[in-house]
Amino acid sequence: MTLLLETEGLEFHRYGAPVFRPLGLRLETGRAIVLTGPNGVCKTTLLRLLAGILKPVSGTLVHHAAHAFVGHLPAVKGDLSCRENLEYEQRLGLPDLALAEALAEVGLAGLGSRPARALSAGQKRRLGMARLLVRRSGCWLLDEPYASLDDAGCRRVDELIARQLEQGGVILATHQRHPHIDPHRIEQIALEFGQEGGVQA
Amino acid sequence: MSAQPYRALFRRDLKLAMRRLGESLLPLFFLFTVIVLIPLGVGPGPSLLARMAPGMIWVAALLSSLLALEHLFRPDLEDGTLEQWFVGETTVLGRVWARLASHWLITGLPVIVFSPLAAEMLHLPHRALGVMILSLLIGTPALSLVGGLAAALTLSTRGASVLLSILIFPLIVPLVIFATGAVSMAADGMNPYAHLGLLGAFTILAMTLAPFGIAAALRMNLE
Amino acid sequence: MIWNKLKLWFHMLGSAPYFYRFARAVAPWLWAGFAVTAVYATYLALYVVPGDYQQGDSMRILYIHVPVAWQAMFGYAVMTLLAIIALIWRIRLTEIMAMSCAPIGAALTLICLATGSIWGKPMWGTWWEWDARLTSMLVLLFIYIGIMGLYAAYDDKRKGARVAAILVLAGAVNLPIIHFSVEWWNTLHQGQTIRLMGESSMDPAMIPPLIWMVIATKLFFGAALLDRSRNELLEQDRSKKWVEMECTNQELNDVESTA
Numbered sequence: 001m002t003l004l005l006e007t008e009g010l011e012f013h014r015y016g017a018p019v020f021r022p023l024g025l026r027l028e029t030g031r032a033i034v035l036t037g038p039n040g041v042c043k044t045t046l047l048r049l050l051a052g053i054l055k056p057v058s059g060t061l062v063h064h065a066a067h068a069f070v071g072h073l074p075a076v077k078g079d080l081s082c083r084e085n086l087e088y089e090q091r092l093g094l095p096d097l098a099l100a101e102a103l104a105e106v107g108l109a110g111l112g113s114r115p116a117r118a119l120s121a122g123q124k125r126r127l128g129m130a131r132l133l134v135r136r137s138g139c140w141l142l143d144e145p146y147a148s149l150d151d152a153g154c155r156r157v158d159e160l161i162a163r164q165l166e167q168g169g170v171i172l173a174t175h176q177r178h179p180h181i182d183p184h185r186i187e188q189i190a191l192e193f194g195q196e197g198g199v200q201a
Numbered sequence: 202m203s204a205q206p207y208r209a210l211f212r213r214d215l216k217l218a219m220r221r222l223g224e225s226l227l228p229l230f231f232l233f234t235v236i237v238l239i240p241l242g243v244g245p246g247p248s249l250l251a252r253m254a255p256g257m258i259w260v261a262a263l264l265s266s267l268l269a270l271e272h273l274f275r276p277d278l279e280d281g282t283l284e285q286w287f288v289g290e291t292t293v294l295g296r297v298w299a300r301l302a303s304h305w306l307i308t309g310l311p312v313i314v315f316s317p318l319a320a321e322m323l324h325l326p327h328r329a330l331g332v333m334i335l336s337l338l339i340g341t342p343a344l345s346l347v348g349g350l351a352a353a354l355t356l357s358t359r360g361a362s363v364l365l366s367i368l369i370f371p372l373i374v375p376l377v378i379f380a381t382g383a384v385s386m387a388a389d390g391m392n393p394y395a396h397l398g399l400l401g402a403f404t405i406l407a408m409t410l411a412p413f414g415i416a417a418a419l420r421m422n423l424e
Numbered sequence: 425m426i427w428n429k430l431k432l433w434f435h436m437l438g439s440a441p442y443f444y445r446f447a448r449a450v451a452p453w454l455w456a457g458f459a460v461t462a463v464y465a466t467y468l469a470l471y472v473v474p475g476d477y478q479q480g481d482s483m484r485i486l487y488i489h490v491p492v493a494w495q496a497m498f499g500y501a502v503m504t505l506l507a508i509i510a511l512i513w514r515i516r517l518t519e520i521m522a523m524s525c526a527p528i529g530a531a532l533t534l535i536c537l538a539t540g541s542i543w544g545k546p547m548w549g550t551w552w553e554w555d556a557r558l559t560s561m562l563v564l565l566f567i568y569i570g571i572m573g574l575y576a577a578y579d580d581k582r583k584g585a586r587v588a589a590i591l592v593l594a595g596a597v598n599l600p601i602i603h604f605s606v607e608w609w610n611t612l613h614q615g616q617t618i619r620l621m622g623e624s625s626m627d628p629a630m631i632p633p634l635i636w637m638v639i640a641t642k643l644f645f646g647a648a649l650l651d652r653s654r655n656e657l658l659e660q661d662r663s664k665k666w667v668e669m670e671c672t673n674q675e676l677n678d679v680e681s682t683a
Contacts, residue, residue, distance in 0.1 A: 014424075015580050016516070016660075053287045053423055057514075069288045073281025077213070079220045084213075091209035092289065137289075354591055358577035368570045368591065371563045372598055375605040382609065403601065410597060414590050421587050424580075 001028050004139045004169045005050065005067065009059035012049055019045055020191065022059060027139060027169040030185060032161065035173040037191035043173035044072065044143055046191070050171060051141050065138025065168065066093060072143055074128040078117030082108060082127055085116055090134040102133040107156060122148045129160060140164055142172035155180075207295040214303035224272070228265030229311045235261040236319045247324040254323035255333065255384035259377055261319070262312045262337065266344045267369060269308045271362055273300065273352045274419065284423055293416040301345050301412075309341030325388065332387035336380040336400060343404040346411040347372045353418035375403055438517050440657055441666040447650040454647035458640050465636035473630050482546040487633050489539040492532050493557070495641040496564060497599075499529040502645075503571075504596040507589035517653070519585035520660070522592065523575050524652040528645060530568035536561050556607035563602050567595040581660055 008024040019042045027033055035043045048054045050061065051069035076085045086099045103109055106126040111119070116127060125148050132140055140161075146154045154177060161170050162181045172179065179186065218225040239257055240250055277283035286296045316337055320330055351368040355361040383396035436442045469487040506522035509515060540558050541551045552558070571588050578584025661667050 013582075016582050048284070051284075051288045053284045053420075055420065066289065069285070071281060071284065073279075073284075075281035075285050077217060077280065077282065079217050080213070084216070088209055088213050092206045092291065350594060354574060354587055355577075358574065360577065364570070364573050364577060367566060367573060371567045371570065371602065372594060374563050375598070375601045378605045378609045399605070406597070406601075410594075414594060418587060418590050421583060421590075424583060 001030065002064070003028055004065045005061075005063055005171070007050065007059060007061040010046075010049060010061060011057045011059050012045060012054060013057050014045070018057075024059075025189065027171055029138070029167065029169055030165050032165060032170040032172065032179060032181065032186050034178060034186055034188045035171070035191060036175065036178075036188060039175060043175075043191060047071070047141050047143050047171065047173055063139070066136065067139035067141060068132050068135065068137040069141045070128045070132060070143065070145065072147075074116075074124040075131065076116045076124065076127050079115060081113045081115055082119070082130075083112035085127065086130055086134050089131045092135060094136040095134060096136040097133045099134060102130045105133055105156070105160065106130045107153065122150065122153060125149060126153060126156075129157065132164075133160070138168040140168065140170045140172075142170065144174060145172055146174060146177045204295070206291045207299040210296055211299040211303050214300060215306065218303070218307045225269075225307050226311070228268050228308045229315065231265040231268060232261045232312055232315065232319065235264065236322055240323070251324040251326060251388065254320060254325040255329070255381040255388065256377075257323060258316060258319050258325075258333065259336075259340075259381050259384075262309075262316075262341060263344060263373060263377065265312065266308050266341070266348055267366065269304065270348045270352045270365060270369075273304055273349060274356050275352075275361075278356060278423075283419065287420065287423070293419065294412050297349070297412045297415050297419075301342075301349050301415075304349065305342055305345040309337070309345060312341065313337045325384075328390065329384050329388035332393045332397070333384045335397060336383050339397065339400050339404055340376055340380045343376055343400075343407040344373070346404075346407040347376070350411045350414050350418070353415040353422070356419065356422040376400070379403060438515050440517070440661055440664075441670065443517055444654055444657060444666075444670060447654040451647050451650040451654070454643050454650065458643035458647055461636050461640040461643060465633045465640055468633035468636065473633055482543065485539050485543045487637050489536060489543060490634065491637040491641045492539065493536040493561065494638065495645055496529055496532040496536055496561070498642075499525055499532060499645055500564070500568075500596065500599065502649075503529065503592055507592040507596075511586060511589050511593075514586075516582065517657075519582060519589070520656050521649060521653045522589060523571075523585050524649055524656055526568050526571045526575070526588075528648045528652065530565060530572065532641075532645075533561055533565040533568060537565065556603075556609070559606045559609075560603045563606070564599065567599070571595070 003026060005027040006025070010023040012019045023046070025033060035046060037043055045054065047069070048071070049056055051067065051071075052061075052063070053069070076082075077088075080088070082103060083099055086102060090099070097105065100109070100112065103112055106129050108123060108126055108130065111123070116124065119127060125145075129145065145157050145161075149157065158180045161172075161179050164170055165181070165185055170179075235257065239253070243249060243253070274283060286293050313334060316333060317330060320333055325333065348369055351365050351372065354368060355364045358364055379396050379400040383393040383400060386393040386396060437446060465487065469484050473484070475481045475483065503522050503525035506518045506525065510519040510522055537558065540561070544553055544558075545551055571591055574591055575581075575584045575588040578587065658667060
């Protein structure tokens with residue numbers, strides 16, 4: 001049970017005001033942390049802070065393992081084919097699955113040479129998830145992974161999460177569907193709007 | 202820590218530039234538009250053109266670099282690839298260097314390659330050609346660096362292109378002065394090496410400081 | 425003991441209401457000082473100092489042109505210092521003050537350019553010359569405008585101040601280079617006649633109004649900076665409690681003094 005990510009006293013400000021009360025959490029292998037809460041409660045901001053995109057105003061954040069982030073935007077280049085996009089992603093770290101395998105896992109088999117701009121919104125999201133599969137990372141940070149996906153797609157995501165939990169951990173934000181995996185592995189953090197305008201966990 | 206992620210980014214940028222060749226070559230077309238239009242505007246007198254040649258080629262290089270700067274970071278911001286730069290163990294500085302290197306290769310290098318042709322069309326004395334190419338070789342990287350800083354600062358602002366031009370102009374003044382000064386000195390048969398030395402110093406200063414400013418500005422604008 | 429008191433006072437200045445009251449109390453004195461020294465300096469410049477043997481009376485505009493030029497550059501140095509503090513320690517007030525320096529500096533630069541042009545017409549026969557000083561000042565004006573434009577383009581003022589602070593630093597590194605390069609490029613302007621140390625080549629009788637005007641511009645800058653920062657602070661915090669209390673107290677004081 002290794003520690004993948006820990007944070008303490010995390011704070012972030014927007015327009016001069018704190019966005020949530022100082023936050024602390026720990027992610028270990030085999031665990032999934034699910035962030036829930038209504039729209040606008042800044043789950044995305046928290047995930048981006050954990051990913052390292054935003055710099056916290058105060059608090060500590062330590063990454064003990066390689067991490068990967070899938071946000072609202074698919075982070076793929078429209079002019080490149082799906083295969084080329086994954087090829088680039090694979091070069092960023094230690095390779096995991098082969099490109100064709102990764103495409104098959106997310107249900108995009110056979111679409112390797114299609115330019116990414118020709119994909120639908122749902123397909124782009126799947127390609128975003130495929131990015132996670134070609135590179136080995138201990139910690140997955142997912143922002144609304146079920147958005148734009150049909151039921152089959154959502155089940156696929158659950159399968160991928162379950163597989164990831166065998167060797168790593170997942171932190172995901174969602175405001176509707178929860179991952180359908182072993183409930184013992186899930187720790188839920190519900191974010192709500194606080195009294196003074198800050199968000200509390 | 203290997204350089205593989207940065208090389209990958211560099212190669213990907215070049216690949217993307219090849220896919221949109223028309224857009225990538227736009228600065229070069231712009232350079233030639235300027236080189237053709239100005240003599241049409243001021244008259245074909247060789248001595249006048251020869252005197253204006255260093256400045257004209259350099260201003261054309263500057264303006265064409267400016268065209269490409271708007272697309273330096275903005276597309277990546279819009280499709281989410283920019284924020285990925287900050288995820289993981291790879292340093293942002295490495296990515297910034299890779300991006301600026303690919304930008305220079307796409308905008309600066311073509312200008313350098315075609316500068317002899319432009320110099321000939323503007324009747325630049327042959328003895329100054331070598332210095333002209335040298336000044337472009339040393340100075341266009343600084344153009345990419347300082348321009349990259351301006352692009353990073355204006356990344357998420359409204360009316361970014363206007364602001365970009367306003368920001369760039371003061372920062373570029375020494376570059377233009379030293380570079381065109383060197384070429385003019387060479388054209389007059391005098392020693393250009395003082396100017397070239399200062400140009401080199403400016404480029405080295407830009408190489409040392411600009412990437413940090415770019416990384417900081419990118420992160421701030423991602424919030 | 426005094427050092428501790430100073431540190432405490434500095435710390436308190438970082439709080440918005442305290443700075444507001446401090447600025448409101450101190451600025452009028454600076455304005456008064458500016459008015460007195462400026463009037464005195466103008467009197468000396470126009471009536472007491474003899475005309476230049478070459479340029480006659482038109483040289484007198486130098487008594488505005490030079491101090492204003494110096495203050496425009498010194499103002500940038502102040503802004504740079506504030507920007508560095510803002511970036512490293514993220515003190516909100518230094519962010520506001522740094523951004524308030526820019527419009528004042530821009531105005532000073534504009535005055536310097538205008539007076540330079542007015543001086544240039546009888547001296548060189550043209551309204552504009554590409555000499556080292558004027559060109560450097562023009563570039564400085566663009567830098568100031570760039571900073572103002574960048575700051576104004578952001579809704580989140582704290583974020584905008586920090587992004588603009590990077591630009592301030594880039595300009596700070598560049599300014600000496602620009603100045604040197606433009607001077608090297610064209611030397612038409614009068615060489616340095618006033619040096620900070622050593623003897624100046626200006627007639628000693630002509631110096632006093634310059635000194636007084638320099639003091640006047642410093643007081644002007646300080647007063648304008650305090651007032652501008654105070655107003656910016658008020659506008660940014662207009663929905664906060666302390667502003668409400670400050671305004672009601674102000675009204676109460678006004679009512680009391682007129683009663």
